[in-house]
Amino acid sequence: MGKIIVAGIGPGNKADITPAVLEAVWEADAIVGYKYYFQFVEPYLKDGCECIDTGMKKERERAEQAFCLAEGGKTVVVISSGDAGIYGMAPLIYEMRRQRGSDIDIEVLPGISAFQKAASLLGAPVGHDLCLISLSDLMTPWEVIERRIKAAAAGDFVTAIYNPKSHGRYWQLYRLLELFLKYRSADTPVGYVRQAGREDQVVKTVTLAAFDPEDVDMFTVIIIGNSQSYLAEGKMITPRGYYREEETEGTKVGQDIMIQSFRTIEGELRRKDWPLDHKWALLHAIHTTADFDMERILYTDDGAVETLYNKVKDGTLKTIVTDVTMVASGIRKGALQRLGIEAKCYLSDCRVPDIASERGITRTQAGIRLAVEEHPDALFAFGNAPTALMELCDLIRKGKACPAGIIAAPVGFVHVRESKHMVKPFKGIPKIIVEGRKGGSNLAATLCNAVMTFDDAEQLKPGRDL
Numbered sequence: 001m002g003k004i005i006v007a008g009i010g011p012g013n014k015a016d017i018t019p020a021v022l023e024a025v026w027e028a029d030a031i032v033g034y035k036y037y038f039q040f041v042e043p044y045l046k047d048g049c050e051c052i053d054t055g056m057k058k059e060r061e062r063a064e065q066a067f068c069l070a071e072g073g074k075t076v077v078v079i080s081s082g083d084a085g086i087y088g089m090a091p092l093i094y095e096m097r098r099q100r101g102s103d104i105d106i107e108v109l110p111g112i113s114a115f116q117k118a119a120s121l122l123g124a125p126v127g128h129d130l131c132l133i134s135l136s137d138l139m140t141p142w143e144v145i146e147r148r149i150k151a152a153a154a155g156d157f158v159t160a161i162y163n164p165k166s167h168g169r170y171w172q173l174y175r176l177l178e179l180f181l182k183y184r185s186a187d188t189p190v191g192y193v194r195q196a197g198r199e200d201q202v203v204k205t206v207t208l209a210a211f212d213p214e215d216v217d218m219f220t221v222i223i224i225g226n227s228q229s230y231l232a233e234g235k236m237i238t239p240r241g242y243y244r245e246e247e248t249e250g251t252k253v254g255q256d257i258m259i260q261s262f263r264t265i266e267g268e269l270r271r272k273d274w275p276l277d278h279k280w281a282l283l284h285a286i287h288t289t290a291d292f293d294m295e296r297i298l299y300t301d302d303g304a305v306e307t308l309y310n311k312v313k314d315g316t317l318k319t320i321v322t323d324v325t326m327v328a329s330g331i332r333k334g335a336l337q338r339l340g341i342e343a344k345c346y347l348s349d350c351r352v353p354d355i356a357s358e359r360g361i362t363r364t365q366a367g368i369r370l371a372v373e374e375h376p377d378a379l380f381a382f383g384n385a386p387t388a389l390m391e392l393c394d395l396i397r398k399g400k401a402c403p404a405g406i407i408a409a410p411v412g413f414v415h416v417r418e419s420k421h422m423v424k425p426f427k428g429i430p431k432i433i434v435e436g437r438k439g440g441s442n443l444a445a446t447l448c449n450a451v452m453t454f455d456d457a458e459q460l461k462p463g464r465d466l
Contacts, residue, residue: 001070001071001073001103001104001105002029002069002070002071002072002073002074002075002076002104003070003075003076003104003105003106003107004066004067004070004076004077004078004093004104004105004106004107005024005028005075005076005077005078005106005107005108005109006077006078006080006084006085006088006089006090006093006106006107006108006109007021007024007025007077007078007079007080007084007108007109007111008021008079008080008081008082008083008084008085008086008088008109008110008111008112008113009021009037009040009041009079009080009081009082009111010040010081010082010111010112010117010197011081011082011112011113011114011117011118011196011197011198012040012081012195012196012197012198013040013117013197013198014040014043015197016111016112016117016197017040017041017111018109018110018111018112020109021109021111022041022044024077024107024109025041025044025045025077025079026044026045026046027046027075028045028046028049028075028076028077029048029049029050029069029074029075029076030049030050030051030052030066030069030074030075030076030077031045031049031050031051031052031076031077031079032052032054032062032065032066032069032076032077032078032079033051033052033053033062033078033079033080034053034054034055034056034062035051035053035055037079037081038051038053041079052065052069059089059092060092060096062078062089063078063089063092063093063096064096066078066093067096067097067100067102067104070104071102071104078093080111081111081114082111082112082113082114082117083110083111083112083113083116084108084109084110084111085108085110086113086115086132087132087134087162087163090108093106094106114162114196114221115132115160115162115221115223117193117196117197117221118160118191118192118193118196118203118221118223119160119191119223121193121196121201121203122191122193122203122205122223122235122236123191123232123235123236123237124235124236124237124238125158125189125191125223125225125229125236125237125238126158126160126223126238127158127237127238127239127240128158128226128228128238128239128240128241129156129157129158129226130157130158130159130160131148131152131155131157131158131159131160132159132160132162133145133148133149133152133159133160133161133162133176134161134162134163135161135162135163135164135165135169135172135173135176136162136163136166136169137169137172142172145172146175146179149175149176149179149180150179150183153179153180153182153183153184154183156183156184156226156227156267157226158223158224158225158226158229158238159180159223159224160221160222160223160224161173161176161221161222161223161224162221163218164213164216164217164218164220164221164222165213165216165217165218165220166217166218173213173216173222174213177208177211177213180208180224181208181209181272181273182270182271182272183272184208184224184227184272185208185227185266185272185273186207186208186209186272186273187207187208187209188207188208188224188225188226188227188229189205189206189207189208189224189225189229189230189231189236190205190206190207190208190211190222190223190224190225191203191204191205191222191223191225191236192204192211192215192216192220192221192222192223193220193221194216194217194219194220195219196221205231205234205235205236207231208224209273223236225238226238227263227266227267228263254463254466255462255463255464255466258287258462258463258466259460259461259462259463261287262283262287262460262462263460265283265286265287266279266283266460268292269282269292269295270292270295271295275302275303276306276457276458277300277303277304277305277306277309277454277457278298278300278304278305279457280305280450280453280454280457281298281300281305281432281447281450281451282294282295282298283450283462284446284447284449284450284462285298285434285443285446285447285450287446287462288442288443288446289440289442289443291438293438294434297434297435297436297438298432298433298434298435299431299432299433299434299435300431300432300433301430301431301432303430304405304430304431304432305430305432305450305451305454306454307405307430308379308404308405308430308451308454309451309452309454309455311379311404311405312339312341312451312452313455315340316377316404317341317377317378317379317404317405318340318341318342318378319341319342319343319344319375319377319378319379320336320341320342320343320344320378320379320380320381320448321343321344321345321346321368321371321375321378321379321380321381322343322344322345322380322381322382322383322444322445323345323347323364323367323368323380323381323382323383323384323385323388323389323410323444324345324347324364324383324384324385324441325345325347325348326383326384326441326442326445327345327381327382327383327384327441327444327445327448328343328344328345328445329441329445330441330442330444330445330446330448330449331343331381331445331448331449331452332449332452332465332466333465334464334465334466335449335452335453335464335465336452338465339452341452343448344371344375344378345367346366346367346368346370346371347363347364347367349367349370351366351370352366352367352370353366355369355370361387361391362385362387362388364384364385364387364388364391365385365387365388365390365391367388368380368388368391368392368395369391369395372392372395372400372401376400376401376402376403377402377403377404378403378404379403379404379405379406379407379448379451380392380403380405380406380407381406381407381409381444381445381447381448382406382407382408382409382410382419382439382444383409383410383411383439383440383441383442383443383444383445384410384411384439384440384441384444385410386410386412386414386415386416386418386419386420387415387419388410389406389408389410389419389420389422389423390415390418390419390422392406393419393422393423393426396426396429402429403429404429404430405429405430405431405432405451406423406426406429406430406431406432406433407431407432407433407444407447407448407451408420408423408431408432408433408434408439409432409433409434409439409440409443409444409447410439411437411438411439411440411443412437412439413437416436416437416439417435417436417437420433420434420435420436432447432451449465452465453465
């Protein structure tokens with residue numbers, strides 16, 4: 001009785017064929033496979049070894065031929081490109097043995113897969129959890145493929161794409177990109193290799209947003225990075241985590257936890273392409289509240305966070321005025337000291353009770369009136385009192401205040417929504433608003449912290465001043 005050896009011959013370069021496969025080829029009485037691949041093994045065949053080609057897309061006929069030869073007492077090597085167990089002949093051979101009721105011995109010899117070869121050429125993109133997806137729907141319904149794409153994207157897997165495109169399948173890759181962009185950042189690295197290991201090999205790296213499906217064909221393997229992947233000097237890297245401790249060395253335990261929390265939040269955002277400065281404020285807001293509804297209700301003017309940070313950086317923003325002391329207490333003292341900023345709340349000022357009593361206004365309104373007299377160009381942050389925010393709006397309209405910016409996050413049920421609506425018409429003032437009834441002192445404070453630490457946003461490294 002003969003035997004069948006299913007062997008992966010690698011992606012298409014003789015140097016990538018394993019010694020075990022070469023030995024099996026040397027011992028074979030017959031080689032069964034697609035004729036294109038014979039050129040890679042012919043120099044290693046013994047005299048009299050028969051090469052049998054069943055043609056492209058004739059996998060069942062190929063398997064049947066192998067069983068017929070093996071049942072006749074021959075040692076048959078069935079060759080697949082890459083690894084025979086990955087979209088190769090190995091599963092079919094085992095299924096056919098069961099279907100035939102055959103007792104032929106089967107051995108599978110692994111080979112270097114196309115995604116492994118592509119990965120080595122790209123750098124180190126598959127250094128963490130990964131999955132492989134074929135876009136060929138010849139034997140798998142597209143509904144199943146799409147479900148798997150969504151799971152890979154949502155699960156933050158590094159994802160290798162086989163069979164991305166053919167003459168008849170032109171739209172599937174576009175759909176995959178559409179799905180991935182719902183879960184991944186637009187700047188997620190993408191690497192792709194055409195004809196890996198062969199003479200006309202092409203290696204490219206881009207971002208998910210810049211990737212053009214028209215630049216690939218059936219001979220291309222695509223690798224999409226995860227949320228930690230990055231491009232460096234033309235190479236695509238997905239860190240395993242060995243340097244995590246060194247990266248956070250010298251940081252406090254609290255900062256390390258905050259960094260991990262921000263990464264978790266970023267991975268769970270519904271929208272992945274928020275502008276960086278808005279996303280930085282959003283991550284702070286969700287981290288403080290554990291409320292992903294912030295993705296819907298946090299409003300920022302275009303570039304508001306970056307604009308306010310630049311005012312801090314150039315020294316034009318020196319004071320933050322808050323409506324209540326709890327907001328001032330939540331602003332990081334280390335950041336204030338490092339940047340030379342003073343956080344002030346006038347609520348406890350001895351003048352406030354008299355002003356409030358004389359003019360029939362709330363104490364927070366009186367505090368804002370005093371603040372505007374002394375610091376009309378401050379960043380004003382509201383986390384509690386809508387009447388204080390409304391007071392500031394009135395003073396702006398009267399020309400008595402020209403704030404560097406406004407953080408509007410009062411909370412409650414009376415005049416809260418209205419106070420926030422009143423802020424929006426001031427087009428020349430950078431604004432960060434928690435819309436609706438939600439808000440709070442903790443939110444107002446964390447949004448101040450987001451402004452002061454915007455230079456840490458690109459590296460997603462919060463908590464410097466904890």
